[in-house]
Amino acid sequence: MKIAVCVSHVPDTATKIKIANDARNIDPIGVSFILNPYDEFAIEEALKTKEKVGGEVIVLSVGPDTNKETIRKALAMGVDEGVHLKYDSYLDSFGVAKALADEIKNIGAELVFMGKQSVDYDNGIVGSLTAAMLNFSVITVCVTFDINGNEIRAEREIEGGREVVQTTLPAVITTQKGLNDPRYASLKGIMTAKKKVIAEKSITADPNRVELVTLKSPQPKNPGRIIGTDASAVPELVRLLKEEAKVI
């Protein structure tokens, strides 16, 4: 079976985000990029599934040339092939999903893994959008995944518990921490990945459905008060919570 895994290339979670003067972009100085943390679970699950049912895993990423680094990271973990869907300007989630859906159709993948969310724009929608465009089924935020022939059973996290979802192929699965322990790239994997050719394709994008108006920084919080250094401060804390903040 052909299995696709889609990865995004995002600022490191430790990055301090500064808005550029144009109020439309992030100041790129000092920002380093990484493979989206949730996509590591997607790669791992794709590889595990291939080990179970056989086939081939293809990694897809939409974005500028720098996304190749992230594709390479997936190859180093053991993914068979990489496709870079090159696009240099701002694409909304629909545009990303459309590019992914077209390529998934093109390669004939029946099972697709994605992260539950990119830690840049925090949308968490590309998986479901792509599935809907392809008329695939989708299970999001999975913490367990099981495939048996055509049948899929997965548990997804919801408020206060989990729900067990059943569906059939073709399907998109979005992955949550807890699903698996992503493997490290082996030295051999890294060497092989260096030699692999990443196919590059250009995409044609529809007009964006969501337009950016401005970016801004959140209001900084007023630094608070340290009211004491031991348990003798507790009554005052409780009084403040009750009378000033009125939260208890």
Next chain:
Amino acid sequence: MSNIILVYLEQREGFIKKGSFEAVSKAIEIAPLLGAEVNALVIGDSINNSDSLKKYGLNKVTFYKNSELQNYSSSAYAKIIADAVKSVNANYLIMSNTALGKDLAPLVSVALNAGLVVDAVSLEIENGDLTITRPIYAGKALESVSITTNIKVVSLRPNVFKAIENEVPEIEISTIEVTDPDLSNRVVELKKSEGKLDVAEADIIVSGGRGLKGPEHFGLIENLAKSLNAAVGASRAVVDAGWRPHREQVGQTGKTVTPTLYIACGISGAIQHLAGMSSSKYIVAINKDKDAPIFSVADYGIAGDLFEILPVLTEEIKKVKA
């Protein structure tokens, strides 16, 4: 011609969720600015709190009913909602960005060819145009966006907008029996985490970090949480160490939370942790290091030993609550 805002009301086990009433209140507030009327729909088998619909000011609700639809089915729900939007000619679909809403909203927007913005924390209307603000980079920045398509789908971050009581005299609930729902994707079982409040929904959260020294000391956190009817949260360090389950993790790769009160105990306040909780309304920090970054976002802090402070705090809260 009048515009229509359709609100999707989410029920779980027959109860419409608080986040849906937050969406209703926001829809009612913005409706006059958009020259719109508010309708709502709910999908399920039975609704146990339907009297709340009137209480929150709805006067027109359509109930799509089928015994197979009490549990979520993304394939069936997405189709019903898309058809409902088309049948009333709605231009806006608003829902809450819950686990279910996150799964559902993109499916509906593709079916409607509509633009989608999720996790809104503010909606502004100027000259009839809607601008939506949402946090990005886990709250380290905010983006304001607009939707260019005719039909617009928006989901609201739970716990940010207020559900406002606004009783109306009359409510018209029409029931439509759904025949042959598409159950190709469906929930076959619900596994509840035994009576525990979820950080994503709680009004108060008490979180513990590596300062607790070991999983056996989390009783201190649980007791304080219990006295406040709060949920227990955790830093990634203690989740990675296996002291606490991942569903309790707060932060950039855990849950983003916006409770009224967040109490951080023995948590240093790394940037990834702050990203998930710094928009809480009030923050209390208990940490023995007075220079810990958590104090930079805390409203009130005690720079001392949590092992000494937490038992006293729990007793003091119990007294106030008694």
